[in-house]
Every structure is written in C-alpha cells, then in structure tokens.
Ligand SMILES: *[C@@H]1O[C@H](CO)[C@@H](O)[C@H](O)[C@H]1NC(C)=O
Ligand SMILES: *[C@@H]1O[C@H](CO)[C@@H](O)[C@H](O)[C@H]1NC(C)=O
Ligand SMILES: *[C@@H]1O[C@H](CO)[C@@H](O)[C@H](O)[C@H]1NC(C)=O
Ligand SMILES: *[C@@H]1O[C@H](CO)[C@@H](O)[C@H](O)[C@H]1NC(C)=O
C-alpha cells in the first residue's frame with residue numbers, strides 16, 4: 001500500500017499536470033515550487049527523500065482541489081492551502097478531529113435545564129466585540145478540540161457574569177478530565193461536567209497546554225481561577241434555540257469538520273455531513289451585506305487557520321440539523 005502510494009506520488013512528479021498559475025495570476029509556478037515555498041513557510045522537515053516525494057504527491061492533490069474549487073467560482077466561501085496541505089484526508093481526520101466518540105445524553109453531574117427558550121435574541125451579536133473571547137489557540141496534533149471548545153465557553157461566561165476575561169487552562173481539562181480521552185477525543189459537555197466536579201479551572205498561564213503531557217497535575221488542578229456551577233444542553237434540531245443561547249453567551253458546538261480544513265473566509269455552506277467529529281465555540285451570529293445569515297465559530301487550529309482562526313457557517317438552512325450538524329450537540333456552562 002505504502003509503495004503504491006509512493007508510485008502514485010512519483011506519477012504526480014513525472015506526469016502530473018502541475019503547472020499552475022499562482023493566485024496573483026502573474027507568474028506560473030509549478031507544484032514543486034509551491035511545495036518548497038510551503039515547506040519554508042511552515043518550517044516542515046521530512047525524514048528522507050522518499051517521504052518528501054510522497055508528501056509532494058499529497059500536497060499536489062490538495063492543490064488540485066483548491067485550484068478546482070477556485071475555478072468553479074461562485075461560492076460563498078474561499079479555500080486555500082494552509083498548514084494541513086501535506087496531509088491526506090484520513091490523516092487529517094485522525095489527527096485533528098475526534099472520531100468514534102459515541103454521543104450520549106449529556107446527563108453527567110451538573111446538568112441543568114436549558115433556560116433560553118423564551119428570550120428575545122438580537123439580530124446579531126459578536127462576543128469578540130464585548131471582550132468575552134480570548135485570542136485563538138492551537139490544539140496542535142491532538143484531538144483535544146473538546147477541551148478548547150469548553151474552555152472558550154467558560155472564558156466567555158466568566159467575562160459576562162464576573163466582568164473579567166481570563167485565559168483558562170485547556171491542559172487541566174485535557175489531562176484531568178477522566179470522562180474524556182485526551183488526544184483521542186472528548187465531548188464539550190463532559191468537560192463542563194468535569195469543571196463542575198473539580199471545583200474550578202486554573203489559568204492558562206498556571207497550567208499551559210502540552211498536548212502529549214497526559215498526567216494530571218493535582219496541585220495545578222486545585223488552584224482555581226474560575227468556577228462554574230453547571231451546564232445545559234441546547235435542545236437539538238432548532239437554530240432559533242441555539243441563537244437564543246448564543247445571544248446570551250458563547251456556546252460549545254459539535255460539527256462535522258473534515259470538509260472545511262482548507263476554508264479561508266466567507267460563509268461556509270458545505271458540502272458537509274452530520275458526522276460530528278469536531279468541537280468549536282460559537283461566539284456570535286449575524287447577516288452579511290447580501291442578507292445571508294451566519295454563525296461565527298472560534299476554532300482551535302491556530303490563528304493562521306481559516307479567517308484569523310475563525311469560520312462562519314451558514315445559518316438558518318432548510319435542514320433542521322443545521323450546516324454540518326451544528327444543532328445536534330451544543331452545550332454551555334452556567335455560573
Ligand atoms: C523515510 O521516512 C519514512 C517516514 O519516517 C519511513 O517510514 C521510511 O521507512 C523512510 N524510508 C527510508 C528509505 O529510509
Ligand atoms: C451562483 O450560485 C447561486 C446560488 O447557488 C445561483 O443561484 C446562481 O445562479 C449562480 N450564478 C452563476 C453565475 O453560476
Ligand atoms: C416559555 O414559554 C412557554 C409558553 O409561553 C411556557 O410554557 C414555558 O414554561 C416557558 N419556559 C420557560 C423556561 O420560561
Ligand atoms: C505540579 O504543579 C506544581 C505547581 O505548579 C509544581 O510545583 C510541580 O512541579 C508540578 N508537578 C509535576 C509532576 O509536574
């Protein structure tokens with residue numbers, strides 16, 4: 001199999017149609033040139049030449065996808081090569097998303113009733129403008145999105161209720177929450193349940209993120225900066241109820257992520273399914289100049305990913321599960 005892939009890579013090298021006009025449209029660049037430039041930009045190194053030529057083949061296929069998407073035109077969002085450009089779809093899913101987690105009912109300790117059924121939501125909100133969102137973080141090569149999603153929601157409600165924005169420790173949740181499974185994945189609402197049982201969360205500065213350090217430091221775990229009293233699940237299949245919640249605080253949301261890894265900006269309208277494999281944090285919503293409604297999601301793939309680390313999803317779609325299944329599993333912390 002590996003050698004078949006390498007032969008395929010060689011095929012790309014020898015015969016692939018890799019002459020391609022750069023985005024600027026002035027100087028044509030080969031895929032090889034672009035790959036070298038990309039390697040320099042992201043500081044990538046490969047173990048040996050055969051690994052490098054295999055990665056060139058993967059890069060070229062991703063480049064072809066981006067190129068074809070741009071040529072098709074007329075889309076509500078843009079794509080571009082980013083730090084995921086030398087990964088296959090399978091590698092990307094295995095490393096940066098959390099697959100194989102069975103969704104459950106959310107009845108872990110601390111569950112409270114949804115309290116936003118009857119609120120009147122404004123037509124738009126962006127919690128970034130209210131100072132309730134910390135800078136975009138990076139989960140690195142680890143399926144710990146669930147911890148980042150939960151922490152961003154806790155940072156948000158703490159600012160809204162207590163008045164100060166404190167960057168909190170994903171590492172504590174990642175290493176100490178035994179409902180969840182570290183880099184192998186987890187669920188945002190179980191992270192909230194952990195935060196309730198632990199009595200609180202320490203600061204990012206006190207317990208910084210180290211993705212492969214899975215042993216919980218109980219001293220740091222007990223040094224609480226922020227506490228939550230519970231969490232609630234947003235009723236499923238209803239974008240209005242999700243909007244009511246986001247109108248009041250940042251909300252953790254699960255989505256089907258593997259089709260938007262090269263997203264660069266605009267409003268993502270698919271294609272994507274409802275196989276929930278990634279957790280993000282919804283920090284607002286609004287309507288663009290063409291009247292298209294969107295959600296604003298904070299991601300945890302670094303600030304250079306997507307639109308400065310964010311992605312906007314199409315809102316109020318015909319399907320009640322929402323774009324990429326965004327109404328199927330959402331929860332928020334309560335202080
Ligand atoms: C090249 O590196 C890859 C990835 O580390 C490794 O699997 C492979 O065995 C290496 N090949 C040679 C010829 O050293
Ligand atoms: C662009 O896409 C929209 C919505 O999908 C469609 O209604 C419109 O006809 C398309 N325009 C062109 C020029 O293809
Ligand atoms: C919301 O309103 C409905 C009908 O007006 C009422 O039955 C329900 O109890 C209210 N829910 C909450 C949480 O206030
Ligand atoms: C745990 O955290 C404490 C307080 O920051 C520190 O002194 C200690 O060395 C840490 N323990 C381990 C095993 O890293």
Ligand SMILES: *[C@@H]1O[C@H](CO)[C@@H](O)[C@H](O)[C@H]1NC(C)=O
Nearest residue numbers: 117235237238239240241320
């Ligand atoms: C969403 O929930 C509200 C309040 O319970 C209800 O009025 C509305 O019909 C629901 N919308 C959908 C699409 O189910």
